Amino acid sequence: MKKFIIILILLLFAQTVYALDVVYPKKNVVTINAKSTFFIGSSDPKKKLTVNGKTVDIHKSGGFAYVVPLNVGVNNFNLKSGREKLNFTITRPETKTPAQTKPVPQFKEYEAMRYGIITEENTPLRATPVDAGINRISHLQKGMPVVIDGEKGNFYSIILGSNKTGWINKRNIKFTDNGSSLAELSGYDYIDTDEFFIFVFHLDKMTPFELVEGDTFQIKIYNVSDNPENTYIMNFPLVKSPEQAKLSGYSARFSGTDFIVKIRKPVLVDNSKPLKGLKITIDAGHGGNENGAIGCLRDYEKDLNLAFAKQLEEELNRRGAKVFMTRKDDSALGLNERVEMANEEDSIIFISLHGNAVPDGYDPNAATGSSIFYYYKQAKPLADNIISEMTAKTGMKNDGVRQSSFAVVRNTNALSILIEIGYVINPADNAKMREKDFQKVTAKAIADGIEMYFKREK
Numbered sequence: 001m002k003k004f005i006i007i008l009i010l011l012l013f014a015q016t017v018y019a020l021d022v023v024y025p026k027k028n029v030v031t032i033n034a035k036s037t038f039f040i041g042s043s044d045p046k047k048k049l050t051v052n053g054k055t056v057d058i059h060k061s062g063g064f065a066y067v068v069p070l071n072v073g074v075n076n077f078n079l080k081s082g083r084e085k086l087n088f089t090i091t092r093p094e095t096k097t098p099a100q101t102k103p104v105p106q107f108k109e110y111e112a113m114r115y116g117i118i119t120e121e122n123t124p125l126r127a128t129p130v131d132a133g134i135n136r137i138s139h140l141q142k143g144m145p146v147v148i149d150g151e152k153g154n155f156y157s158i159i160l161g162s163n164k165t166g167w168i169n170k171r172n173i174k175f176t177d178n179g180s181s182l183a184e185l186s187g188y189d190y191i192d193t194d195e196f197f198i199f200v201f202h203l204d205k206m207t208p209f210e211l212v213e214g215d216t217f218q219i220k221i222y223n224v225s226d227n228p229e230n231t232y233i234m235n236f237p238l239v240k241s242p243e244q245a246k247l248s249g250y251s252a253r254f255s256g257t258d259f260i261v262k263i264r265k266p267v268l269v270d271n272s273k274p275l276k277g278l279k280i281t282i283d284a285g286h287g288g289n290e291n292g293a294i295g296c297l298r299d300y301e302k303d304l305n306l307a308f309a310k311q312l313e314e315e316l317n318r319r320g321a322k323v324f325m326t327r328k329d330d331s332a333l334g335l336n337e338r339v340e341m342a343n344e345e346d347s348i349i350f351i352s353l354h355g356n357a358v359p360d361g362y363d364p365n366a367a368t369g370s371s372i373f374y375y376y377k378q379a380k381p382l383a384d385n386i387i388s389e390m391t392a393k394t395g396m397k398n399d400g401v402r403q404s405s406f407a408v409v410r411n412t413n414a415l416s417i418l419i420e421i422g423y424v425i426n427p428a429d430n431a432k433m434r435e436k437d438f439q440k441v442t443a444k445a446i447a448d449g450i451e452m453y454f455k456r457e458k
């Protein structure tokens with residue numbers, strides 16, 4: 001009898017766990033403008049699941065992802081699992097061929113130079129007149145005067161020395177009646193602290209600048225008189241030996257008309273305890289009313305991110321790091337807030353944790369593995385070390401290390417990376433990501449990767 005009751009309870013439990021549940025598309029009647037879409041969800045793996053009569057592979061966890069082509073117009077889909085049925089009506093709108101392609105904006109050169117000031121804090125100065133991507137030269141402060149020699153589309157062309165121009169969106173600039181083309185640099189002070197090399201350049205006004213991460217760390221201040229090409233250049237030598245040549249964060253900003261560049265000194269670790277005392281910020285992506293992606297098994301990405309973050313916090317603390325968490329619960333946080341928190345903590349590493357997804361038109365079954373994103377070159381070696389430890393120890397596919405312009409990795413003060421641990425819309429990845437053991441192994445692998453990065457070669 002007892003046995004029978006237990007079996008009955010198990011059966012009931014199984015029933016509730018494996019009810020046919022479609023996570024995506026989110027509604028039964030939707031419009032999707034793509035050649036294909038997919039059904040993401042879960043159902044009883046012991047029952048046959050069909051979409052319009054065709055059998056769908058179900059992962060042992062119950063998760064499934066199934067791609068369906070979309071014809072222009074109305075597409076009807078019928079999902080069946082045992083006695084359960086769900087109907088979906090997906091409309092693919094007709095793609096209108098544009099009657100006229102918009103004319104490509106032409107460059108209009110001004111007859112005389114014009115002057116303006118930056119109206120927004122952290123305005124991107126771009127290498128191309130495009131409002132997206134990895135084309136940022138630097139970020140300029142509100143109130144900075146600029147010299148403009150023309151315009152193209154939504155952008156003004158900004159003079160940078162005598163041989164170079166940059167682009168700033170028109171909405172971030174206000175014209176002024178007068179101005180001067182060149183700034184004067186009267187000299188600089190050099191301050192050597194325990195943690196930083198600090199340069200204070202004394203100028204008579206704010207002026208655009210660029211910091212170049214190369215073999216040397218190059219500080220370029222544009223539109224400075226008495227310099228070749230009106231550009232002041234300082235090549236800061238990073239210490240020669242390879243383990244000390246790593247750039248580990250820097251900041252550059254005007255305070256009044258003084259331009260202050262702080263470069264973090266190379267961190268020399270104790271090889272037996274490489275993470276001891278290192279300040280590391282862990283950022284669990286999304287939170288609050290921002291769920292992030294939703295997994296096959298209806299896990300919210302924000303919850304998975306937090307679970308990984310907590311495991312990583314524990315692992316790094318165990319190894320002696322000083323860990324700061326941008327969020328420890330399900331609270332909402334802005335992207336800039338997260339970066340500011342890391343900077344306030346003076347972290348040397350900033351790691352944002354996420355779960356990946358793909359849009360309509362892609363195949364979630366083919367999207368699998370871990371990937372890491374960075375924006376500034378200084379963070380790439382850290383990303384490389386972590387991805388190799390992760391893929392070696394978690395069994396996840398190496399989905400690559402890439403440069404990308406995510407807001408949270410556009411921070412120079414710390415080595416900033418964003419880890420996509422796996423694809424929550426991929427049934428196999430999703431099943432792994434919700435396992436506590438996998439979360440622990442991942443945390444260990446990330447910590448190992450950070451150690452590898454800091455360990456000095458003998």
Ligand SMILES: [Zn+2]
Nearest residue numbers: 285292354355
């Ligand atoms: Zn995310």
